[in-house]
Amino acid sequence: METILLALELIGTAAFAVSGAFTAVRRDMDVFGVMILALTTAVGGGVIRDLILGLTPPRTFQHPVYALISLCAALAVFLIARRGGTEKSTGPYALTMLVMDSLGLGAFTVSGIGTAADAGQDGLFLLVFVGVVTGVGGGVLRDVLAGETPYIFRKHVYASASIAGALLCAALLGENETLALTLGMAATVLIRLLAAAFRWNLPHAGKGAGGGAP
Amino acid sequence: METILLALELIGTAAFAVSGAFTAVRRDMDVFGVMILALTTAVGGGVIRDLILGLTPPRTFQHPVYALISLCAALAVFLIARRGGTEKSTGPYALTMLVMDSLGLGAFTVSGIGTAADAGQDGLFLLVFVGVVTGVGGGVLRDVLAGETPYIFRKHVYASASIAGALLCAALLGENETLALTLGMAATVLIRLLAAAFRWNLPHAGKGAGGGAP
Amino acid sequence: METILLALELIGTAAFAVSGAFTAVRRDMDVFGVMILALTTAVGGGVIRDLILGLTPPRTFQHPVYALISLCAALAVFLIARRGGTEKSTGPYALTMLVMDSLGLGAFTVSGIGTAADAGQDGLFLLVFVGVVTGVGGGVLRDVLAGETPYIFRKHVYASASIAGALLCAALLGENETLALTLGMAATVLIRLLAAAFRWNLPHAGKGAGGGAP
Numbered sequence: 001m002e003t004i005l006l007a008l009e010l011i012g013t014a015a016f017a018v019s020g021a022f023t024a025v026r027r028d029m030d031v032f033g034v035m036i037l038a039l040t041t042a043v044g045g046g047v048i049r050d051l052i053l054g055l056t057p058p059r060t061f062q063h064p065v066y067a068l069i070s071l072c073a074a075l076a077v078f079l080i081a082r083r084g085g086t087e088k089s090t091g092p093y094a095l096t097m098l099v100m101d102s103l104g105l106g107a108f109t110v111s112g113i114g115t116a117a118d119a120g121q122d123g124l125f126l127l128v129f130v131g132v133v134t135g136v137g138g139g140v141l142r143d144v145l146a147g148e149t150p151y152i153f154r155k156h157v158y159a160s161a162s163i164a165g166a167l168l169c170a171a172l173l174g175e176n177e178t179l180a181l182t183l184g185m186a187a188t189v190l191i192r193l194l195a196a197a198f199r200w201n202l203p204h205a206g207k208g209a210g211g212g213a214p
Numbered sequence: 215m216e217t218i219l220l221a222l223e224l225i226g227t228a229a230f231a232v233s234g235a236f237t238a239v240r241r242d243m244d245v246f247g248v249m250i251l252a253l254t255t256a257v258g259g260g261v262i263r264d265l266i267l268g269l270t271p272p273r274t275f276q277h278p279v280y281a282l283i284s285l286c287a288a289l290a291v292f293l294i295a296r297r298g299g300t301e302k303s304t305g306p307y308a309l310t311m312l313v314m315d316s317l318g319l320g321a322f323t324v325s326g327i328g329t330a331a332d333a334g335q336d337g338l339f340l341l342v343f344v345g346v347v348t349g350v351g352g353g354v355l356r357d358v359l360a361g362e363t364p365y366i367f368r369k370h371v372y373a374s375a376s377i378a379g380a381l382l383c384a385a386l387l388g389e390n391e392t393l394a395l396t397l398g399m400a401a402t403v404l405i406r407l408l409a410a411a412f413r414w415n416l417p418h419a420g421k422g423a424g425g426g427a428p
Numbered sequence: 429m430e431t432i433l434l435a436l437e438l439i440g441t442a443a444f445a446v447s448g449a450f451t452a453v454r455r456d457m458d459v460f461g462v463m464i465l466a467l468t469t470a471v472g473g474g475v476i477r478d479l480i481l482g483l484t485p486p487r488t489f490q491h492p493v494y495a496l497i498s499l500c501a502a503l504a505v506f507l508i509a510r511r512g513g514t515e516k517s518t519g520p521y522a523l524t525m526l527v528m529d530s531l532g533l534g535a536f537t538v539s540g541i542g543t544a545a546d547a548g549q550d551g552l553f554l555l556v557f558v559g560v561v562t563g564v565g566g567g568v569l570r571d572v573l574a575g576e577t578p579y580i581f582r583k584h585v586y587a588s589a590s591i592a593g594a595l596l597c598a599a600l601l602g603e604n605e606t607l608a609l610t611l612g613m614a615a616t617v618l619i620r621l622l623a624a625a626f627r628w629n630l631p632h633a634g635k636g637a638g639g640g641a642p
Contacts, residue, residue: 024581032588033581047480052261054270056482057544057554064553116271125278126271140359145568147577149361153238153247160246266475268484330485339492340485354573363575367452367461374460 004178005114012107016138017042017070019100021077038074045108045137053119106188109135109162110169110181131166157195161188218392219328226321230352231256231284233314235291237360252288259322259351267333320402323349323376324383324395345380371409375402432606433542440535444566445470445498447528449505466502473536473565481547534616537563537590538597538609559594585623589616
């Protein structure tokens with residue numbers, strides 16, 4: 001399991017770092033601000049995961065690879081944004097942000113489950129809960145630090161995509177770990193992308209049964 | 215002690231979940247946003263408590279009952295808000311919010327102390343500090359995630375109500391645990407409600423000795 | 429090492445408490461709000477440090493001296509602000525805030541490294557990472573709770589000052605611990621003050637190669 005877990009985690013780290021760097025660039029932060037927000041987003045979920053599981057110091061503090069990947073991704077985003085496109089709210093920007101955030105969400109959801117299982121946990125509820133908190137943690141930190149309403153409250157299918165992927169991953173974990181992690185991540189990413197593509201909505205309390213305020 | 219501690223904790227969980235759900239409904243979040251903010255508010259203080267005491271994984275991750283209660287409370291608030299009253303800033307709303315937040319504050323303050331004592335801690339300072347952090351933690355998370363100034367800074371007697379209840383609870387803990395927890399919670403809730411009823415104020419630095427800007 | 433580590437930590441605690449109290453006074457919080465924000469700023473970094481290193485309960489919860497110093501510093505700031513200067517954005521205010529925040533940043537950066545080394549950690553990456561997170565943690569909590577964009581994103585040389593001091597401290601730690609901690613802190617504070625004095629800037633992505641929007 002180690003190899004596939006590490007691979008998915010590194011993908012998630014790079015993807016979340018890009019999403020953090022994008023957010024920082026859009027807020028016109030300097031190169032250090034971009035790196036810090038990228039790093040926080042990329043390692044935040046993993047640190048929370050390890051603290052919850054009592055694995056101290058968190059893995060991120062022990063292996064420089066996570067920070068290194070984050071900083072390289074941040075620098076790349078910064079340089080590209082500096083050279084070229086500063087149209088920060090147009091299609092390509094929004095699409096990249098969606099895909100990167102979804103990849104991070106999916107990767108860290110299954111990373112939470114895999115790490116918890118490695119640490120000897122086997123309850124379904126705990127595995128799923130740790131997975132979801134790990135998955136959404138980095139993005140929540142990113143948005144709170146950037147002064148924005150967290151995605152988890154803005155995007156209609158976000159935590160639910162993570163929960164669905166977590167349930168699938170935890171259910172398959174006993175059978176085949178590589179399959180469980182891969183499918184769990186794929187399910188999370190797919191549900192999130194489909195939700196964005198088809199603008200799935202969940203009901204609001206403010207919207208009455210028929211009509212309501214304009 | 216176990217039974218009374220669990221009972222107070224479940225009351226606090228439900229109360230804080232309602233306060234989180236109310237906050238989310240007022241911000242017009244969708245049903246999932248309401249559930250997530252309710253859950254975060256309800257379990258946040260307990261997770262912080264367990265991390266501080268080194269009890270990992272936190273109790274909330276091991277027993278689904280806390281999440282279950284939170285989600286049921288959130289769903290109830292959502293459905294009621296959807297059907298009926300959307301006058302979100304009127305009397306009944308403000309009163310419910312005050313009572314629920316106070317109950318959560320009181321319950322988690324003594325839950326922090328009881329859990330710390332169960333974990334073998336006996337210093338007065340530590341017990342009170344852990345109690346207050348546990349008591350205010352959920353509400354602070356709720357308000358930061360919802361993008362609002364935390365209650366702890368807005369409401370004049372908030373942390374002080376928690377500190378008073380915590381001192382009472384910690385002082386009585388050696389005598390009778392059930393009494394200590396119950397009276398500590400009651401004191402916190404009562405002080406907070408009285409402060410709200412009589413609009414107790416604490417001095418501001420901006421208000422000079424005599425007069426000042428209009 | 430214990431004595432010098434404790435001494436620097438107490439200096440950092442007082443300095444960060446003042447910076448938190450100043451922020452709260454500027455936001456016109458009441459006396460309790462001022463104390464809470466001062467306390468959170470002053471102990472936040474140390475709590476994060478101890479959680480990361482698995483040292484539970486955190487030192488702040490075991491020794492009342494940190495809380496005591498924070499509350500005294502907060503009360504002093506509150507009383508001075510109440511009596512006299514409410515010109516909250518003028519020179520003396522900004523200068524005090526800069527110096528106090530820099531002292532806190534420097535002190536907690538080396539406190540993170542010293543504590544990690546005491547806990548048996550010796551990897552350069554881990555020492556520096558823990559140092560920087562400990563150094564910036566209190567200020568980030570302060571700014572997020574006060575609803576402001578964290579200094580770490582606003583001030584051009586902030587995390588970099590902490591990283592430079594942390595590298596120096598970690599490099600010298602094997603030679604002479606007192607020297608390492610003192611020089612590490614001095615370097616962080618000096619770099620931060622020089623950056624403020626000379627308005628050092630780092631590049632933004634928004635600023636194109638030649639010219640750009642006015």
